[in-house]
Amino acid sequence: MTNEFDPVIIGFTCNWCSYRAADMAGTARIKYPHNVRLMRLMCSGRLDPTFVLKALAGGADGVLLTGCHPGECHYLEQNYKALRRVKLLKRTIAAMGIEPERVKLVWASAAEGTFLAKEIGVFVEEIKALGPLNWPQRAGINGIPVHQPEIEEVPA
Template sequence: MKTEFEPTILAFVCNWCTYTAADLAGTSRMVQQPNVRLVRMMCTGMVDPKYVIKALLSGADGVLISGCHPGDCHYMNGNYKARRRVRLLKEILPLFGIEEGRVKLTWVGASEGNEFAATVNNFINEIREIGPMEARSMAIV
């Protein structure tokens, strides 16, 4: 009997918006798959690309980075910084043998619990389609 691949997702989420949306989704009992582990950051601008690569090489099948909508950042320009970093990160991921689709950047506001649940569920399904990460088996962490 073949077991279906269940991806593990690590999500770096903004304290001010996406984490609040995740809490709203949970307290509102919105349907979410249980594959995501949240790491609450003060701002997505604090997410160093090294964290993302380390997560992928250490067991995560996908990494979601999610924060305030552009222009709504509590720290003025943190989400713009995150957007630039993710763009560059996606250019170097193939050097590590990692598909760029394993990293996703989204914007989810504090009142958008339904958007958070949909984002998580869609990303898990995208990672399921990609399959298990092959690069991890070759990595020395």
């Protein structure tokens, strides 16, 4: 183990804007930290708060949600719904003892590869400053499948 905390972040990206921004960052060879693992939703409005909780419970130290800029939603206005949900969700996780800053919403259009890469860098730094979440340990939950295969080896 090296001493520096190397966070894991799950990023939910909109299929139409920010996933394409990630494509563009790739095509333009813009480097950003490796800590973010992106996955695709059709729209930021698809974000079920459960997804965020699942990611945090499963070992992620932060969750990034990216969507189309206000007024540019591919589905007209669903990004506003994402905005509302994220605001509520931050309050909910704060009540659970998790820093609300671990969840972040960023608007990034398909043309903003550079911007997305920069924002990922910023978020990774923010999460590094917050430190590891270790939610399973914090919440005293066992059996959350972080490296589960090894954990299961023990009783056998």
